[in-house]
Amino acid sequence: MAWGEETVMSNKVKFISRVLEKEVAFSKLCNEFNISRECGYKWLKRYREEGAKGLEEKSRKPHACPHKTSSIFEQKILEIRDKHPAWGARKIRAYLMRRNVIGLPNPSTITRILHRHQRIEEEKSIKHKAFIRFEHENPNQLWQMDFKGHFGMQFGRCHPLTLLDDHSRYALDVRACANEQALTVKEALINIFREYGLPERMTMDNGAPWSSMELHGALVKGVVIPI
Secondary structure, eight states, rough: OOOGGGHHHHHHHHHHHHHHOOSSSSSHHHHHTTTOHHHHHHHHHHHHHHGGGGOOOOOOOOSSOOOOOOOOOOHHHHOOOOOOTTTHHHHHHHHHTTTOOOOOOOHHHHHHHHHHHHOHHHHHHTSSSOOOOOOSSTTSSEEEEEOOEEEEEESSSSEEEEEEETTOOOEEEEEESSOHHEEEHHHHHHHHHHHHHSSSSSEOOOOOHHOOHHHHHSSSSTOOOOO
């Protein structure tokens, strides 16, 4: 049975009438009207509860949108942005939170509000987009090792040694070392290799700790590749 837009209601009425006559099996009627049994039962339920009015098409528009930001919040956000044009969504939200404003939207929603009301210039927005870095597909394919400067303490100096997995960005080790000598690095790497296994490659700068022959001889050939 073909269903045109103008006959949807009339076909629903015909279907219910045939069902109430009980002359044809319910499943056969559903096949005849080209609808599922679930749909047929839904119509019958609505008819019994509301009469013919229950067969009318119901709006699918939600009665309320919980994700829609209230106009009051939008106005506050826009006022702050106008007063501080350099502030982004996170800073605006933090500013309102410090003033005990509750029920604030998340930063991404605030950004959309600023875009919608032309408070963000597209050209400037593109310049501030986060840098997309390239990373290896799996853990242990590449480790990054570096000394992060040094600083004085009450006795001596601290040289922080860091080792990072390129894929997961997991800090395999952050170690406070007394110096930046090859032997110090060797001892740290032996412990790390025992805990996490060997990486396919390692990358570091051309500093003295990595370039010494003593360190090279202590590591598995082909594993450490200074660049």
